[in-house]
Amino acid sequence: MENYFIGILILFFCGFFTLLFKNQALKIKLVSIFSILASIFVIKTSIDVFLNGEKTNVIDFGGIVGNVSFVVDNLSAFFMLFISIMSTLAILYSNGYLASYIKKGKDVSAHCVFLPLLVAAMLGVVVIQNAFFFLIVWEIMSLASFFLVLFEHEKKEVLSAGIKYLVFMHVSVIFIIIAFALLAILSGSLDFIEFKQAIFLNQDMADIIFILAFIGFGIKAGFILFHNWLPDAHPAAPSHVSAIMSGVMIKTGIYGILRILDIIEVPSINVGYFVLIISIITALYGVLYAIGQSDIKRLLAYSTIENVGIIGIGISIGMLGLAYGCYPVAILGFAGGILHILNHSIFKELLFMAAGSIYIKTHTRELEKLGGLIKKMPKTAILFLIASIAICALPPFNGFISEFFIYFAMLKGLTFNNLSMFIFFILALSSLALVGTMAILCFTKAFSVAFLGEARDECSKNVDKDVSKNMIMPMGVLACFIALIGLFPKHVLNFIMLPVSNFVDEIEISNITNVVQNISYIFFTMLICIVILFAFKIFLKNKYQKHTTWGCGYNKINPHMQYSASSYVSPFISMLKPLFKRVVDIKKPKTIFPKDAHFELHIEDVEEEYFLKSILKSTEKFFARFEKMQNGNIQQYITYGLIFLVLALVGVVLIG
Numbered sequence: 001m002e003n004y005f006i007g008i009l010i011l012f013f014c015g016f017f018t019l020l021f022k023n024q025a026l027k028i029k030l031v032s033i034f035s036i037l038a039s040i041f042v043i044k045t046s047i048d049v050f051l052n053g054e055k056t057n058v059i060d061f062g063g064i065v066g067n068v069s070f071v072v073d074n075l076s077a078f079f080m081l082f083i084s085i086m087s088t089l090a091i092l093y094s095n096g097y098l099a100s101y102i103k104k105g106k107d108v109s110a111h112c113v114f115l116p117l118l119v120a121a122m123l124g125v126v127v128i129q130n131a132f133f134f135l136i137v138w139e140i141m142s143l144a145s146f147f148l149v150l151f152e153h154e155k156k157e158v159l160s161a162g163i164k165y166l167v168f169m170h171v172s173v174i175f176i177i178i179a180f181a182l183l184a185i186l187s188g189s190l191d192f193i194e195f196k197q198a199i200f201l202n203q204d205m206a207d208i209i210f211i212l213a214f215i216g217f218g219i220k221a222g223f224i225l226f227h228n229w230l231p232d233a234h235p236a237a238p239s240h241v242s243a244i245m246s247g248v249m250i251k252t253g254i255y256g257i258l259r260i261l262d263i264i265e266v267p268s269i270n271v272g273y274f275v276l277i278i279s280i281i282t283a284l285y286g287v288l289y290a291i292g293q294s295d296i297k298r299l300l301a302y303s304t305i306e307n308v309g310i311i312g313i314g315i316s317i318g319m320l321g322l323a324y325g326c327y328p329v330a331i332l333g334f335a336g337g338i339l340h341i342l343n344h345s346i347f348k349e350l351l352f353m354a355a356g357s358i359y360i361k362t363h364t365r366e367l368e369k370l371g372g373l374i375k376k377m378p379k380t381a382i383l384f385l386i387a388s389i390a391i392c393a394l395p396p397f398n399g400f401i402s403e404f405f406i407y408f409a410m411l412k413g414l415t416f417n418n419l420s421m422f423i424f425f426i427l428a429l430s431s432l433a434l435v436g437t438m439a440i441l442c443f444t445k446a447f448s449v450a451f452l453g454e455a456r457d458e459c460s461k462n463v464d465k466d467v468s469k470n471m472i473m474p475m476g477v478l479a480c481f482i483a484l485i486g487l488f489p490k491h492v493l494n495f496i497m498l499p500v501s502n503f504v505d506e507i508e509i510s511n512i513t514n515v516v517q518n519i520s521y522i523f524f525t526m527l528i529c530i531v532i533l534f535a536f537k538i539f540l541k542n543k544y545q546k547h548t549t550w551g552c553g554y555n556k557i558n559p560h561m562q563y564s565a566s567s568y569v570s571p572f573i574s575m576l577k578p579l580f581k582r583v584v585d586i587k588k589p590k591t592i593f594p595k596d597a598h599f600e601l602h603i604e605d606v607e608e609e610y611f612l613k614s615i616l617k618s619t620e621k622f623f624a625r626f627e628k629m630q631n632g633n634i635q636q637y638i639t640y641g642l643i644f645l646v647l648a649l650v651g652v653v654l655i656g
Helices: 002-020 024-052 074-097 099-103 109-125 131-152 156-187 192-201 203-221 230-236 239-249 251-264 269-291 296-324 327-362 378-391 398-414 419-451 469-487 489-500 510-543 565-574 606-624 634-655
Strands: 055-060 067-072 581-587 598-604
Touching (some): 002 024, 002 109, 024 067, 024 099, 067 192, 074 099, 074 239, 074 251, 074 469, 074 489, 109 131, 109 239, 109 251, 131 230, 156 203, 156 230, 156 251, 192 203, 192 251, 203 251, 203 269, 230 239, 230 296, 239 251, 239 296, 239 327, 251 296, 251 327, 269 296, 269 565, 296 398, 296 419, 327 398, 327 469, 327 489, 327 510, 378 398, 378 419, 398 419, 398 510, 419 565, 469 489
Antiparallel strands (some): 055 067
């Protein structure tokens, strides 16, 4: 594990090393170079574990903590691998993204410290198997990401989003601490291996501990009821930070759930159905709200919630397969869920990078102000389109493969002779199909409104060219990953079975391998057909002349003739009015030739509007009663201290 520790130390110290330099651009380059170097060491450790088996390193810290285990098993190695690669690509992208801020005089010193620190903390979380040290590194991860979100802290909405994120992360850690405390009481230790033995002897506590841990880790992951921080924090952060948070960091919440599941080994049926129901609601809720957004990064943030739900559906199906002893269902469920962790990190990171490229060029995230960007930013447009096809689970890209495994698992479960499983799997099947349909609506809106048609605003019209190569290159690498996983699913399946082996002892995938091999042949045939069609199109283009069609009396296309982001999805949203809070800002024309008229539609989160805000208002009123106590009077504060001291002395006497 020496390579792993070298990689972590490089990431931990490289940010502080950059403080020695004054050149802001150089700082970003140094972080990029050190990140590449660190990722090489970490990836080497991951591959070594996949080839040769688990690696363990125990360090004795003495005192209360004692021995701390650093364990890299197949599950940890899987997370280490994609955390390293995805984070490094995002950091490379930041060289181009931050260039415009540096030109304006922005100091990126703190940013360069916390960016590699966040990556180091994520790599620590997936390896440490001591509850005390796990919580310390978890807190470092939360604080590092908090400071990264506050990059543009001078903006009020950014500061508000950052504080909200920090509050949610500390609510999250409370539930994790309670779950770990119960495990520590049962085992008399802080070590995860001891936790596993204690749970084996106290199965009646397993459900309570899992639900507490699921809430704690679920807040980080963005499951429904715990998701409210996510749509605010992701748009507030710089795009490369949003890419890391959405593509990588929230997966540490999924890792936490999987690690607790690994400790419990065989979950109960009730817990499996609980996770399945929460996941279905999360997926539906996320995609519904993504459809209604006009801010492109907020749209992607809600889409992240949707995909967390899809991951949860896969994992819960695997849990139910284990609980019922139906191992083919368990294998396919876990394979689909774990592969979707990887797939989502790839295409969502690409989408956030593309959104960042749009923002850098147009200085807006509002879809209503965009349009026609494919003519000026063709590379960004193509890359955004590839990621959009992947996230909609359409062939021949990677999103299709992971969701195919989840569908396959549910269809396999329908053959199992159990009425409850049959009913819930039918519900899950139909829900996932509906989610896929809505995802297509969401991303056809995002792509068509942003890239097609004519520019709707000056910010789009003023774009002169695409973003720089150091922003395109990382996006291109991600697009290649999307295509490779989609075209070679057989090899990916063999790789994914390594972390799946943490949960299912007996793995037989010969039947699944044959199916995915056939899928691969179909995809290659599809690509050949597409190439032939394009060649035929080029042949016809050279043979025939182009002429403008009759414009129906219009001399020139007007941007007002195009669908806006709101009007595109309005018929669908109108059918689901109770699920949204629609905020309309309209000024109707009152004369024959009006000088001014406008219409704006915003979709508010009903949970936050009617549930979270009411709790916050009640809390505010409660604490407002104690405002008089804090009046700045020093004598009164001394009195409070004396009263507390007297009460403490009385308590000591009574106890004695």
